[in-house]
Amino acid sequence: MHHSAERSLSTYLTGFALAVVLTAIPFALVWGGLLTGPAVYVVIAVAAVIQVVVHLVFFLHMNFKSTPGENLFFLGFAAVLICIMVGGSLWIMMDLHHRMM
Amino acid sequence: MLGRLTIEAIPLYSWVAMGGAAVTVGGGIAVFLLITYLRAWKVLWTDWLTSLDHKKIGIMYVVLALVMLVRGFIDALMMRAQQAIALNNEGYLPPEHFEQIFSSHGTIMIFFVAMPFLTGLINIIVPQQIGARDVAFPFLNSVSLFLTAAGAGLVLISLAIGKFSTAGWTGYPPYSGIDYNPGVGVDYWLWALIVSGVGSTASGINFIVTIVKNRCPGMTYMRMPMFTWTTLCISILIAFAFPALTVVAAQLALDRTLGFHFFTNGDGGNMMLFANLLWIWGHPEVYILILPAFGIFSEVVATFSRKRLFGYKSLVYATACIAILSFTVWLHHFFTMGSSANVNAVFGIATMIIAVPTGVKIFDWMFTMYRGRIEFHPSMVFTIGFMVTFVIGGVTGVLLALPPADYLMHNSTFLVAHFHNMLIPGALFGYFAGLNYWFPKAFGFKLDAKWGIRSFWFWIIGFYLAFMPLYVLGFMGMSRRMEHYADPNWQPYLIVAALGAVCVLLGIVCIAIQLYVSAKNWGSARDLTGDPWNGRTLEWATASPAAPYNFAIVPTVRDIDAFHDMKLGGTAYQPAAAYEDIVMPKSSGLGPVLGALSFALGFAMVWYIWWLAALAFVLALVCVGIRACDDESEFIIPAAEVARIEGAHLGQITSADMHDMRDFQPVGPASGAPLPGRA
Numbered sequence: 001m002h003h004s005a006e007r008s009l010s011t012y013l014t015g016f017a018l019a020v021v022l023t024a025i026p027f028a029l030v031w032g033g034l035l036t037g038p039a040v041y042v043v044i045a046v047a048a049v050i051q052v053v054v055h056l057v058f059f060l061h062m063n064f065k066s067t068p069g070e071n072l073f074f075l076g077f078a079a080v081l082i083c084i085m086v087g088g089s090l091w092i093m094m095d096l097h098h099r100m101m
Numbered sequence: 102m103l104g105r106l107t108i109e110a111i112p113l114y115s116w117v118a119m120g121g122a123a124v125t126v127g128g129g130i131a132v133f134l135l136i137t138y139l140r141a142w143k144v145l146w147t148d149w150l151t152s153l154d155h156k157k158i159g160i161m162y163v164v165l166a167l168v169m170l171v172r173g174f175i176d177a178l179m180m181r182a183q184q185a186i187a188l189n190n191e192g193y194l195p196p197e198h199f200e201q202i203f204s205s206h207g208t209i210m211i212f213f214v215a216m217p218f219l220t221g222l223i224n225i226i227v228p229q230q231i232g233a234r235d236v237a238f239p240f241l242n243s244v245s246l247f248l249t250a251a252g253a254g255l256v257l258i259s260l261a262i263g264k265f266s267t268a269g270w271t272g273y274p275p276y277s278g279i280d281y282n283p284g285v286g287v288d289y290w291l292w293a294l295i296v297s298g299v300g301s302t303a304s305g306i307n308f309i310v311t312i313v314k315n316r317c318p319g320m321t322y323m324r325m326p327m328f329t330w331t332t333l334c335i336s337i338l339i340a341f342a343f344p345a346l347t348v349v350a351a352q353l354a355l356d357r358t359l360g361f362h363f364f365t366n367g368d369g370g371n372m373m374l375f376a377n378l379l380w381i382w383g384h385p386e387v388y389i390l391i392l393p394a395f396g397i398f399s400e401v402v403a404t405f406s407r408k409r410l411f412g413y414k415s416l417v418y419a420t421a422c423i424a425i426l427s428f429t430v431w432l433h434h435f436f437t438m439g440s441s442a443n444v445n446a447v448f449g450i451a452t453m454i455i456a457v458p459t460g461v462k463i464f465d466w467m468f469t470m471y472r473g474r475i476e477f478h479p480s481m482v483f484t485i486g487f488m489v490t491f492v493i494g495g496v497t498g499v500l501l502a503l504p505p506a507d508y509l510m511h512n513s514t515f516l517v518a519h520f521h522n523m524l525i526p527g528a529l530f531g532y533f534a535g536l537n538y539w540f541p542k543a544f545g546f547k548l549d550a551k552w553g554i555r556s557f558w559f560w561i562i563g564f565y566l567a568f569m570p571l572y573v574l575g576f577m578g579m580s581r582r583m584e585h586y587a588d589p590n591w592q593p594y595l596i597v598a599a600l601g602a603v604c605v606l607l608g609i610v611c612i613a614i615q616l617y618v619s620a621k622n623w624g625s626a627r628d629l630t631g632d633p634w635n636g637r638t639l640e641w642a643t644a645s646p647a648a649p650y651n652f653a654i655v656p657t658v659r660d661i662d663a664f665h666d667m668k669l670g671g672t673a674y675q676p677a678a679a680y681e682d683i684v685m686p687k688s689s690g691l692g693p694v695l696g697a698l699s700f701a702l703g704f705a706m707v708w709y710i711w712w713l714a715a716l717a718f719v720l721a722l723v724c725v726g727i728r729a730c731d732d733e734s735e736f737i738i739p740a741a742e743v744a745r746i747e748g749a750h751l752g753q754i755t756s757a758d759m760h761d762m763r764d765f766q767p768v769g770p771a772s773g774a775p776l777p778g779r780a
Contacts, residue, residue: 070313081341084428089377092432095440096373 015058022051104709105285110263117179118198122261151688153239154649155224158246160543162221163536165246169213169253174609176206178602181567185599187585188592199584200267201286205256207270208290211386212297213253215524218532219393220249220304223332225543226535227308229640229647230326232317232656232663237310239686240728245300245307247696252297255703259289263707266290269582271379272353274364274372279357285707291354292703298347299699305339308332317639319658323417326638326661327410330417331396334424335389341428342385349378358706373438380431388427390524392420394531395462398484401534402466403662404634405481406473407765412465413661419458419465426455436507445504452502456495463488478634479553480534486561487526487534494522497572515575518568525564533560533612540619541628545645549622552615559608567601570594629753630674635760637662642673644750650683650738653747668762676751680743684735691724698724 026044029035035043056062062075112118136142149157179202183192194202228236236242259265266286268277277287312333316325325333353375355361362368364375403410410416432440432448466488475481497519501507510516533556540548574594579586619626632641642664643651654677660666667673698721705713728734 077337078341081428085341085345085381088429088431089374089381092377092440092444093371093374095444096438099439099441 011058011061015054018054018058019051022047022054102710104705104711106262106708106710110285111261112264115195115198117194118260125257125260146690147688150693151243151690153235153243153686153688153692155228155236155239155242156543156647158242159221159224159226161246162217162224162249165250165253166214166216166218166221166532169209169217171609172257173206173209173214174606176202176209178606180206181595181599181602184583184586184595185592188589189587190585192585194584196584197264197267200269200582201265203582204266204269204272204286204290205259208266208293209253209256210524211270211390212294213249213256215390215528215532216297216301217249217253219335219390219528220245220301222397222532222535222539223308223393226539226640227329227332228311228315229542229643229651230329230638231312231315231320232639232652232658233311233315234650234652234655234683235315235686236307237314238307240689240692240734241303241307243689243692244695245304247692248300248303248699249297251696251700251703252293252300254700255289255293255296255707258704259286263289271376271383273379274353274356274370274375275366277353278365278372279360280365288354288357288707291350291357292706294350295347295354296699296703298343298350301339302343302347305336305343308336309340312336317652317655317658320639320663323414324658324661324663326396327399327413327416327420328393328396328638331392331399331420334420335392338385338389338392338424338427342382342389345378346382346386349375349382352378354706358709376435376438377431380434381428383434384431385427387523388423390528391531392423394487394528394535395420397480397531397535397538398466398487400636400638401478401480401484401538402469404538404636405476405478405484406470407476407635408469408473409637409662409665410465411468411471412461415461416465419461422458423455426451426458430455433502433507436504437511442504449502449504449507453499456499459495463492477554478537479548479550479557480538482554482557483530483534483537486557487530490522490526490530490561490564494519494526497522510575512580513575514571514579514581517581518571518575521564521568521571525560525568530560533557538634539640541633541645542631542640542643543646544623545628546619546623547626547628547633549615549619549626552611552618556608556611556615559604559611563601563604563606563608565601566604567598570598570601630758631750632664632760637665639663642667648743648746648750649685650743653677653680653683653743665765668760669765669767674751674754674759676747680740680747682740683738683743685738687734687736689728689734691728695721695724 026040026047029040029043056075061067062071064072112122136145149161152158179194180199183194183199186192192199224236224242228234256265263285266272266277266282266289268282268287268290272287272290275281277290312325312329352361352363356363356365356370362370364370364372366372399410399416430448430452432444433452436445436449466484497515501510501516501519537548537553540546571594574591577588577591577594579588579591628645631643631645631647633645634641639656639658642656656663656667658666664673698717702714702717702721705711705717
């Protein structure tokens with residue numbers, strides 16, 4: 001029991017450290033002006049998606065072994081919907097963007 | 102001290118606006134006096150407002166919906182009257198007032214009639230259909246109710262203090278931005294949406310967890326009644342779609358209040374993104390309103406055809422398909438915004454595909470009725486009326502799904518006719534069917550069938566009279582939301598449409614008379630068995646009205662039509678050998694308090710009364726803290742009390758009250774030959 005509590009603390013700390021790093025990278029890029037143009041958006045988006053995975057793995061303890069299949073199914077469903085919404089919005093707005101320029 | 106709230110906020114500028122304010126305030130005072138006269142304040146508070154019983158919360162939702170239906174319908178009547186007379190003149194409504202009326206009509210009908218109506222029916226029925234004693238989060242349920250009520254309160258008070266939005270129920274910027282709309286109207290609209298939207302999101306999450314976790318033993322996913330299935334699907338839609346609405350409303354509120362530039366013309370804003378985000382919520386919302394009604398029709402059609410629901414599995418898969426597809430079509434609400442042909446084509450085709458699972462459902466219901474012993478109960482009549490009328494709306498929808506056709510008809514009264522043709526039969530008729538069908542479950546006596554049938558005929562005739570002319574007017578080139586017009590060819594159609602609205606008014610009056618007559622004669626229409634219609638699903642296994650705990654013994658289910666199966670097997674109405682203590686949630690006054698605080702928060706944000714907003718927000722956090730620290734939120738109903746309640750219920754059922762199940766006994770494996778004497 002004590003052992004697992006320790007392990008859990010270490011997972012939380014690892015997750016926290018990763019989250020801080022993944023937050024610091026986009027801030028540093030923008031603040032320090034290290035990158036410009038569309039590359040900034042790509043890096044921010046990738047860091048954000050990785051951070052979502054970090055939260056799921058280290059804070060919500062999701063994995064393919066112990067998490068019930070039902071929960072993974074709902075998570076997959078959520079991922080599909082988010083892809084539809086975000087991807088669809090990007091597609092629509094980019095398309096409009098070209099026509100408005 | 103009071104922000105921008107001054108004495109000028111009281112509508113002394115027009116007699117129509119004054120009248121509206123007077124009716125609202127007078128209605129409020131009348132209700133207050135009536136409750137005081139009946140000395141009902143204590144009962145109202147302890148037995149209803151603070152109750153965490155899902156059945157009482159559901160009833161309060163439906164009452165809210167019916168009250169707001171009257172308000173929203175008065176708006177509709179005023180619009181029809183204005184357009185019937187405003188040929189080459191101003192009519193009786195000034196343009197700005199007309200704009201407020203069509204904006205509030207849409208907002209009220211979607212957010213404060215349809216949403217609370219369906220949430221109320223779900224609250225009353227779903228836990229009983231899945232054999233549960235309560236929802237997963239009873240306190241959250243109460244908070245959701247009062248957040249919805251707070252939003253409705255904000256819309257109502259905008260009649261008496263200030264003005265409502267003039268930007269339509271979708272509130273597109275830049276017109277709804279602070280530059281073009283500096284008054285309080287859009288803020289009222291925004292805060293009503295934000296406050297009630299949070300409540301809706303919470304009830305969506307509540308019902309996902311309830312249905313996934315609280316089903317009784319034996320109730321697998323493929324044994325859940327159709328209404329429970331549709332509820333599960335729309336709860337998932339709510340959980341994913343409503344955050345988009347909350348975000349987009351919050352962004353517009355930031356634009357308006359703090360000078361942000363999400364949707365402004367200049368400074369990098371993009372008002373097109375508002376339309377995109379609004380409809381990411383808005384299209385799933387259409388199915389959030391319609392799918393529960395489909396669930397109700399499925400229950401009603403099986404019960405009153407005296408047959409098992411035809412194609413249960415195909416109905417489940419069709420519901421799930423519609424739920425997913427509803428997230429892939431939102432662009433069809435703004436085909437004309439200027440996307441390229443490829444984008445429009447993809448969303449147009451996706452829109453047409455949705456018609457397929459919907460058609461599957463229509464055929465399933467018709468095959469359920471085929472060779473059934475159909476009983477023309479009001480709920481069944483609403484169902485049949487829905488099937489005929491909804492198909493017309495569906496056909497016009499597929500027509501509008503073609504982008505080239507949409508370019509011709511968008512923003513015309515053809516569109517107005519189309520979506521009313523979806524939502525009045527597809528949602529409202531379903532809720533009325535549910536009201537007639539489940540009323541005895543909520544109150545213990547049946548609704549008067551005669552007045553129910555009358556209300557149906559007035560509604561459906563009124564619907565056709567009011568909206569078929571709008572289809573024609575759309576082809577004749579009439580835009581929606583016109584305060585006056587110059588084409589004399591339009592006026593005859595608009596007069597017919599106004600007569601249709603009067604007919605619908607009579608339908609609403611019939612529902613009021615139905616409620617009154619039924620309440621007066623309640624003693625002769627009592628439902629002693631808890632199963633007035635020879636129902637098939639588990640909610641009919643409880644008493645009418647159900648005991649606070651619904652089921653003294655949690656049932657075990659073997660079949661899709663669980664209660665029908667129990668009646669056939671002779672296990673229904675059997676007293677248990679021994680009862681056990683039942684743990685139930687205690688009442689809590691924090692739900693109404695949180696509702697009042699969010700009303701104050703919204704009102705303060707509308708009028709820029711910053712100290713009140715901060716105070717309400719902090720107090721709301723304190724309330725949440727108090728609730729989180731409350732470790733004694735449950736109480737125990739002792740086994741002896743359960744035995745007494747169950748004994749009293751079962752004791753009043755005689756064998757004469759029970760339905761004759763001999764006709765339903767299985768006669769052996771199906772041979773394919775027609776049964777004798779039934780065709």
